Amino acid sequence: MVRSLQGVQVLEAREAMRTDNPRTLAVVPAYNEAETAPEVVRSLHRDAPGVDVVVIDDGSTDATAAAARATGARVIRLPFNLGIGGAVQTGFVYARENGYDRMVQVDGDGQHVAAEIATLAAVMDEDPATDMVCGSRFLGDNGYLAPISRRTGIHIFAFLLSRIVDRPVTDPTSGFRLYNRRAISLFARDYPHDYPEVEAVLMVHHHQLQMREVPVRMLERGGGVSSISSGKSAYYMVKVLLAIFVGLLRRRPVVEPGDASPAPASHGI
């Protein structure tokens, strides 16, 4: 008993030491993005020094994996296409198993700016209780203009989510996010299959983790096709709305049997 208590204290001390210089993993999900993914890796090496990079090749049928490997990044090749949720979750599992303190998602299409990782990290440094920092395109003035149809959808989600989680959420579809250990272990266990970002905000709320948003620059897509084509956007809207309302009625968050929750779950909302 005493030994285990000491063990916990040692672990906590190590934890405290580690947060002084957190190990950060950048996860780059890429699906048929041989053109842009290597560029993303190079920009990460250049503009985010000290951040390890792992590319998750989501069953690409082009040379994405080889091109990414040529830049010196670690590459995890999924045997077939799992969709963005499954690919990013692979990154969460990898981060957890390799003991990373933080994980940041940087899309393989070149939309996210590697230099802005420092902006996200600064928020987490400032307030260590923050579990997830989201880069937002709509906070502040950063000259980002999405197509009007997409913006409308995003604002509908933002409106609904802000009411549900009772704090402003401006960009719930942004994938440019920094996670700490608690968020990593939550999402390594349970992350939505497709279009995960909006649901992830809800899960963070259910598990009583802290989320913050910070304005970031984002670029136009460097190439490739968005995972959300216009034909799929209707499905996207309906699927995510369903997820939101089912999430509202879900008494307790989904955890594996026998697992402890990363934070005590609240009953209902």
Added chain:
Amino acid sequence: MELRIQLVSIVAAAGLFVVVFEMVRRRRLLERYALLWLFSALALLGLAIWSGLLERIASTIGIIYPPNALFLIAFGFVLVLLLHFSLAVSRLTDQTKMLAQRLALLEERQSRAGHDVARERADARDEDEAALEPSSRP
């Protein structure tokens, strides 16, 4: 109930039961997925044979022609079966996703370990050659 439609119903339900049973016997169909089928077939067979019960059910729910009640009940079973399979597919999707992730992570770890081994071998060879070098040249 008219005899002809009763005979058709009995033959159809019995045929379904025999086919499903045979598939289980040949191990083409797992018992856990066969159970609902067998139960449905038995229930339909029972109602087709015992037409008095079917007629009572039909008049209770307001169906004039009793065989229609049989169709309605069969439709209900089909719905339950479909829902059951959707559940099974969802579970399999989850499990497949997890397997794909584990496989990819293991492959990455293995390739890294492979690289390490190759590098160690190369280092060892270099050292051996360096050690041999002076002795070979007196």
